[in-house]
Amino acid sequence: MFAWKYKIGLLISARNQVIEPDFNRYKPAGVTVHSTRIKKDQDYTNVDTMTELQAAAHEAAVIIGQAGADIAVFGCTAASFLQGCGQDRTLSASLQASAGIPVVTTATAVIEALQAMKLKRLTIITPYIDEINRRESDFFTGNGFSVTALEGMNIEQTSKLPGLAPEEIYRFCVRHFDNESDALFISCTNIRAMEVIPYLEMHLGKPVITSNQASLWYALRQAGSKDCSDHCGLLLREY
Structure with missing residues (x-):
């Protein structure tokens, strides 16, 4: 079979242009990525549209289950932390019941990564508006992390997110990073942040998630694989 190692399913907003290329660019050989898109009528990223995305994801979960993926990722950070600490895992369980295969939300994956690296004090950079940023700060604080700084780019129009150039993301992160933090977390699956991880880790001297x-x-890691591009940063290289 073409996917002789593992098949990853993606449940993503119809307006997301970044997570699929990222997964396909950085995945190891023998792993394939299979996506199902979730209808998103409005070109905005706010609490209302993210709540709607949560509800619409269940139909997509049924479809991704039929594709025979080994695990599915609900690839939207904001939509998986809106209701606070624990909501990410509740949403995972609900989507898993629809899909019939394991499902993880991006927010849960981030928490697991930070815990694996034993990181506690975070600078969080987002493209979001303030109403989402406040909920993100509450989510991480509720999970036992200290948010030493959080800066958003205040972009509400979803279609503008993939157009953020990597160098723009890099400069914004460098400008707003708090040196008292253990790590930098860049939130959102629809921006090209993965491309700047090694450069930020080199510049800041801290892990970047x-x-x-x-x-x-x-x-x-659920597949037991540690074979991935060195470009993916400390997390995928050593954990």
Whole structure:
């Protein structure tokens, strides 16, 4: 079979243009990625549209289960932490019941990655508006992390997210990183943050976690795989 190691399913917003290329670019040989898109009528990223995405994800979960994936990732960070600590795992369980295969949310994958690396104090960078940033801060605090800094780019129009150039993301992160933090977390599966991980880790001297990187890491570790591109940063290289 073409997927002689592992098949990863993706449940993603119809407007997400980044997570699929990231997974396909950085996955090891023998792993295939199979996506099902979730209808998202409005070109906005806010609490209302993310709540709608949660509800619409169950139909997509049924479809991804039929594809025979070994695990599925609900690839939207904001939609998996909106209701606070524990909601990510509740959503995973609900989607898993629909899919009939293991399902993890991006928010859960990020928490698992941070815990594996024993990181506690975070600078969080997002493209989001304030109403989502406040909920993200509450989510990480509720999970036992200290958020030493959180800066958002205040982008509400979803279609603008993939257009953020990697160098723009890099500069924003460097400008707002708190040196008292243990690590930098860049939130959102629809921005090209994964491309700048090694450069940020070199510049900051701290681990860098991104939504797509943590999601890929979690899925691969469930398969027992540690074979991945060195470009993926400390997380995928050593954990």
